Amino acid sequence: MTDLLMSRRGFLAGASTLLAMTAAGCTTTTQTTREQANLPPPVPADVVMMYAALPQERFPVPAVDLRYLDAKYYRKRVPYQTTEKPGTVVVDTPNFYLYHVEEGGMAMRYGCGLGRAGFEWAGRGHIAYSREWPIWTPPSEMIDRQPELEQWRNGQPPGLDNPLGARALYIHEGNRDTIYRIHGTGETWTIGQAVSSGCVRLLHHDVIHLAENVKFGSPLVVLESTPAFTPTPQLV
Incomplete structure (x- = not known):
């Protein structure tokens, strides 16, 4: 009788432990699923490579922290219908894109940062x-x-802390x-x-890519309602 009672107690204890473990397991699974649902989608391997570290640069450029970059701003070749000729640089200010027009109705598209209120600019010029x-x-x-x-006042030396970054493309209007x-x-x-x-900023990786592909003298168009450049103090 005693043995039977002990066995029954052992079974109940084991069952309670199993029930607790099962409940805990369900809780963990639910929590993990919830956390995974909140994670951003995985970054494609080609994008990771595109924005990998650039140790060969004069000032080595670290990899882009892609957690802070919306996927729609990844550098990408896209269809782009425009009357502008190939080689033209088009800044689409409402959408924070810069397009480098290519042949065949295509363009290389870059995400960009633009001028804050009071420093907007628009019009036509060229990459000098x-x-x-x-x-x-x-x-x-x-x-x-x-x-x-x-x-x-007499100039900030180049480097990663310099506001112009790895490359700067200088915009002229005529000879100005x-x-x-x-x-x-x-x-x-x-x-x-x-x-x-008021300037257009690209990630270091993207401005290097653009600078390697744009030709000096290429037209530049900034799409906005303002009909011409309204110069304001330089840059950052």
């Missing part, structure tokens, strides 16, 4: 030239607004420098945002 790892010199008006920039640039940035979260002082 580009510079690798340029020096940045803030204009006096900008230094007046941001006194901490006084240290760079508009003081606007297409330049690099390592601030991934600013792509798709209006944050700069």
